[in-house]
Every structure is written in structure tokens, then in C-alpha cells.
Amino acid sequence: MADPTRTDANDGSSTVTADAGDVTATYTETDGERVLAFDREGRTAAIAQNVDGYAMLKVRTGSKGDELERYYGFDMALDHAAERLGVAVADLPVPEAAADMGM
Numbered sequence: 001m002a003d004p005t006r007t008d009a010n011d012g013s014s015t016v017t018a019d020a021g022d023v024t025a026t027y028t029e030t031d032g033e034r035v036l037a038f039d040r041e042g043r044t045a046a047i048a049q050n051v052d053g054y055a056m057l058k059v060r061t062g063s064k065g066d067e068l069e070r071y072y073g074f075d076m077a078l079d080h081a082a083e084r085l086g087v088a089v090a091d092l093p094v095p096e097a098a099a100d101m102g103m
Contacts, residue, residue, distance in 0.1 A: 020093035023085065027098040028063070036098045037063045038081055045081035047074075049101050057102055059084075074102030 016027045023040045029051065037046040044062040049055055056070040057077040061084075071077040075089075082089045 016095040016097050018093040018095045021087075021091060023087060023091055023093060025093040025095060025098075026063075027095045029097070034098070034101060035063050036094070036101065038085055038092060040085040040087060043085045045084040047077045047081055047101065053100070072102065077102065 014029050018025045026037045028035045033048055035046055035048045046060040046063045048058045058067050059069045059077050059080045060067050078089050
């Protein structure tokens with residue numbers, strides 16, 4: 001996996017991007033939500049959770065896309081995201097900042 005890059009915006013949000021093979025992960029924290037979005041050859045999936053970290057994870061079609069399913073566990077959400085992208089869970093780059101998502 002390539003070294004993750006971090007950018008901070010003037011609105012208080014921060015973004016970390018990481019790549020592994022042909023999968024790019026973008027982790028964003030805003031005032032209300034944490035989102036880990038994946039992109040692979042035009043296929044997208046995102047895992048979202050409130051910033052307090054106690055709500056279920058939502059798997060979406062993209063960062064602001066339609067909700068597909070909710071999960072308690074990060075591993076199950078990652079499995080769903082990997083399935084949408086057509087890769088194995090081990091192929092998903094997960095930035096350290098997102099590693100504690102889930103209940």
C-alpha cells in the first residue's frame with residue numbers, strides 16, 4: 001500500500017487518501033460524519049458512521065450516495081464494500097484513521 005496522504009480543509013474537515021493496487025480509499029471526517037469511500041475502476045462504495053462512533057455503519061453506493069445496508073461490525077461493512085468493487089477484503093486499503101470504525 002502506498003503511503004497515505006492527509007489534507008486539512010478550512011472548514012475543519014480532514015481527508016486521508018491511500019492506494020492499494022487499483023483501489024483508492026478516501027477517508028473523510030466532517031463535523032457530523034466519518035466516511036471511508038473506495039473507488040476501483042469506476043466502481044464505488046462507501047462506509048459511513050456518525051462522528052461520535054456509536055451508530056451503525058452505513059454502506060452506500062458512494063460518499064453521498066444511496067444507503068444500501070447497515071452493519072454493526074466494520075468487518076461486515078468492509079466485506080460488502082469489497083463485494084461491490086469486485087475485490088477481496090484484503091485488497092481494500094484502510095487508512096489508520098478509519099481502522100476503529102464500527103461498534
